Amino acid sequence: MNRIAVVPGDGIGTEVITQGLRVLSALAPDIETEHFDLGAERYLRDGTTMPPDVMRRFGSEFSAVLLGALGDPRVPSNVHAKDILLGSRFELDLYINFRPCRLLDARYCPLKDRVESDVDFVVFRENTEGLYTGVGGQFKRGTADEVAMEQEINTRKGVERIIRAAFVWARENGRKKVCMSDKANAMRHGHDLWQRVFKLVAGEYPEIAASHLYVDVLAMRLVQAPQDFEVIVTNNLFGDIITDIGAALQGGIGLAASGNLNPGKAALFEPVHGSAPDIAGKGIANPLASVLTVGMLLAYLGRPELERRVQGAVQRCLKAGQVTRELGGTLSTREATDAVLEAL
Numbered sequence: 001m002n003r004i005a006v007v008p009g010d011g012i013g014t015e016v017i018t019q020g021l022r023v024l025s026a027l028a029p030d031i032e033t034e035h036f037d038l039g040a041e042r043y044l045r046d047g048t049t050m051p052p053d054v055m056r057r058f059g060s061e062f063s064a065v066l067l068g069a070l071g072d073p074r075v076p077s078n079v080h081a082k083d084i085l086l087g088s089r090f091e092l093d094l095y096i097n098f099r100p101c102r103l104l105d106a107r108y109c110p111l112k113d114r115v116e117s118d119v120d121f122v123v124f125r126e127n128t129e130g131l132y133t134g135v136g137g138q139f140k141r142g143t144a145d146e147v148a149m150e151q152e153i154n155t156r157k158g159v160e161r162i163i164r165a166a167f168v169w170a171r172e173n174g175r176k177k178v179c180m181s182d183k184a185n186a187m188r189h190g191h192d193l194w195q196r197v198f199k200l201v202a203g204e205y206p207e208i209a210a211s212h213l214y215v216d217v218l219a220m221r222l223v224q225a226p227q228d229f230e231v232i233v234t235n236n237l238f239g240d241i242i243t244d245i246g247a248a249l250q251g252g253i254g255l256a257a258s259g260n261l262n263p264g265k266a267a268l269f270e271p272v273h274g275s276a277p278d279i280a281g282k283g284i285a286n287p288l289a290s291v292l293t294v295g296m297l298l299a300y301l302g303r304p305e306l307e308r309r310v311q312g313a314v315q316r317c318l319k320a321g322q323v324t325r326e327l328g329g330t331l332s333t334r335e336a337t338d339a340v341l342e343a344l
């Protein structure tokens with residue numbers, strides 16, 4: 001089954017996904033795509049956010065979903081984004097947020113005196129538990145005695161499967177180091193579970209060096225010595241923050257791609273950046289995160305050589321300065337994609 005569901009989304013999401021699809025059809029014309037009219041426009045038109053039958057089809061009829069960004073100033077509640085993106089993550093049980101952080105051109109790294117090989121790591125962020133489940137409550141809301149609680153969920157099953165996914169990927173991709181990050185010194189219950197499960201799973205992968213860092217130390221070390229890291233595994237909240245450090249190290253969110261995965265079941269790929277209402281409709285959004293996301297999708301569909309070609313082409317464009325304005329170039333969204341297609 002080589003069918004991809006496409007949800008272009010809102011703002012620059014639609015603009016960059018259109019460009020990503022040009023690269024997809026150039027490299028893999030056999031892959032079928034079906035577009036879904038979901039996003040802010042649809043919500044404003046008829047109140048639909050995420051129809052249950054569409055969610056079911058995403059899980060059963062497609063190899064993967066390709067999603068642009070969601071978010072529109074006309075929908076301040078962001079309800080459509082929550083239903084579509086968070087709904088998919090939970091309903092399809094996409095427990096892995098897979099975030100490669102690879103520097104393709106040292107000029108775009110904010111750290112001084114760095115070479116490309118210094119930034120080449122992957123973050124496995126737990127995507128279905130932690131502090132982002134909405135479990136909690138408010139008591140005496142709006143009064144001076146208000147209490148607000150946000151509960152962190154860590155299940156044995158959830159912790160084990162994300163840690164195992166990190167080791168499996170490391171083994172399959174010839175990586176030799178996995179670092180788990182938590183805050184077990186301050187969060188003595190949930191993160192003690194992470195510590196114990198990490199030791200157990202690491203024991204099954206003796207050829208891989210397993211290490212641990214508290215997340216505050218990891219944040220510091222990523223900036224001081226990114227070359228020390230190959231695979232990082234962490235919880236939902238810490239992963240959210242650490243992957244943004246990673247995106248900055250690789251040259252900014254205009255270059256960051258991500259996958260939400262449940263191996264063998266379902267997958268959703270998206271550029272990391274948002275809908276950027278400030279530049280939407282101007283034709284200046286950087287399409288490279290979307291193009292790299294398409295590369296990641298191709299690797300997931302069993303064509304890693306095509307992902308390598310995509311990365312090579314993007315790298316050549318970066319080095320030649322054939323980029324959009326926010327990276328110092330002059331090209332439009334479409335012209336930057338033309339340059340990638342030419343490099344391919």
Ligand code: ATP
Nearest residue numbers: 071253254273274275276277278279285286287326
């Ligand atoms: P969200 O709230 O979902 O994160 P957002 O679009 O406001 O959405 P970011 O994705 O963090 O937030 O983007 C912040 C800013 O970075 C944007 O407003 C835009 O100016 C710039 N930006 C983001 N993505 C791109 C891109 N692909 N090309 C060029 N500029 C971008």
